[in-house]
Amino acid sequence: MTAGAKLLVWGASGHALVLADLVALLDGQIKLLVDTNPDVTSPLPGVPIVHSLDAVDQWLATASPGQRPDGFAVAIGGSHGLVRLGIHQQLVARGLDPAILIHPTAHVSASATIGSGTHVLAMAFVGAMATVGSECILNTAAIVDHECQVADGVHLGPGSTLAGCVTVASAAFVGAGATVLPRRKIGQSAIVGAGAVVTNDVAADTTVVGVPARPTA
Ligand SMILES: CC(C)(COP(=O)(O)OP(=O)(O)OC[C@H]1O[C@@H](n2cnc3c(N)ncnc32)[C@H](O)[C@@H]1OP(=O)(O)O)[C@@H](O)C(=O)NCCC(=O)NCCS
The missing domain is CATH 3.40.50.20 (Rossmann fold)
Structure with missing residues (x-):
């Protein structure tokens, strides 16, 4: 902006x-x-x-x-x-x-790309070669580490972490404090519950919770 x-x-x-x-x-x-x-x-x-x-x-x-x-x-x-x-x-x-809104305390790598209408809130981090789509919310202190690919309409909750090379499909939501291990894939419109640790790929339209994260019934 x-x-x-x-x-x-x-x-x-x-x-x-x-x-x-x-x-x-x-x-x-x-x-x-x-x-x-x-x-x-x-x-x-x-x-x-x-x-x-x-x-x-x-x-x-x-x-x-x-x-x-x-x-x-x-x-x-x-x-x-x-x-x-x-x-x-x-x-x-x-x-x-x-408007692309990036808080002054956020860090966005010079080699990362941020799509139109995306909000990068206070203390969030976007690492090298990461791509973030349009109309995403990278909430307070969310981490998108190197080479992650985050599609349009994704919301990463406060304090959530995508380790390196994670792929998140469109409109997925990662809850507060959740962690996604390196190279895992989160499907379209999937939901990762707060505090979950994602050790396996998450299918589209699926909610997972817990440590390790498992689909809800
Ligand atoms: C996963 C989530 C989407 C499920 O929501 P929901 O469908 O309304 O689920 P409910 O609250 O009805 O809970 C259903 C069950 O899952 C459990 N559960 C819910 N969220 C959980 C979580 N994050 N981790 C572990 N278990 C969870 C509940 O304890 C409940 O278990 P029970 O049936 O044994 O009592 C939600 O709880 C969540 O974690 N949302 C993220 C919120 C967030 O981070 N917001 C950030 C705002 S900026």
């Missing part, structure tokens, strides 16, 4: 609060919040909230140049990678730029 960017943030709960801190730190501004739950009110003083894509369109059509967002961030955590990717497409189609 460039300093001075004006963002629409989709989602108005926990992850939005984290992003609000980060956007302020990076000298950006949140101009509009969106949450499809009509009961949710804006948690950010002075920042308006709308509750539908139609309302976003209306806002974009009528906002003054100073109020109109030029970029966006999708602030939906958990295992909702496919939802994040869907919203990403809809906002790109409206001419908004997906």
Whole structure:
């Protein structure tokens, strides 16, 4: 994200609060919040909230140049990678730029690549030759070690570790504090429970928990 960017943030709960801190730190501004739950009110003083894509369109059509967002961030955590990717497409189609948000305390190797709309939070680490896709969340202190391949819409929870050369398919979710051993593969939309140690590959759409990680019934 460039300093001075004006963002629409989709989602108005926990992850939005984290992003609000980060956007302020990076000298950006949140101009509009969106949450499809009509009961949710804006948690950010002075920042308006709308509750539908139609309302976003209306806002974009009528906002003054100073109020109109030029970029966006999708602030939906958990295992909702496919939802994040869907919203990403809809906002790109409206001419908004997906912000890459990287906390100043994170380390991203010069040889790593980070996709559009991805958030790298405080103290996260992305090692040499790692590739991270679009609309991922590398949460607080997550580690993506050398040569990992992380596809679009993946969420790595706080303090989780991908050892070297791990592959994570799209929309997978790795819970807080989980560890994935080197060269293992995590399938599409799989979930790794908090604290798990993944010693074998995890199939698509499968939840594993425990040490060593085993599929749930
Ligand atoms: C694995 C997980 C997705 C399962 O969620 P769920 O389907 O709602 O599961 P439940 O809470 O109903 O628990 C089902 C069973 O699995 C066990 N279980 C749940 N999570 C577990 C975990 N991480 N490790 C070991 N066992 C776990 C529960 O104790 C329960 O066992 P029981 O049936 O013997 O009582 C969830 O517990 C988890 O670990 N989520 C990660 C959360 C996280 O890290 N968030 C980061 C936010 S930024």
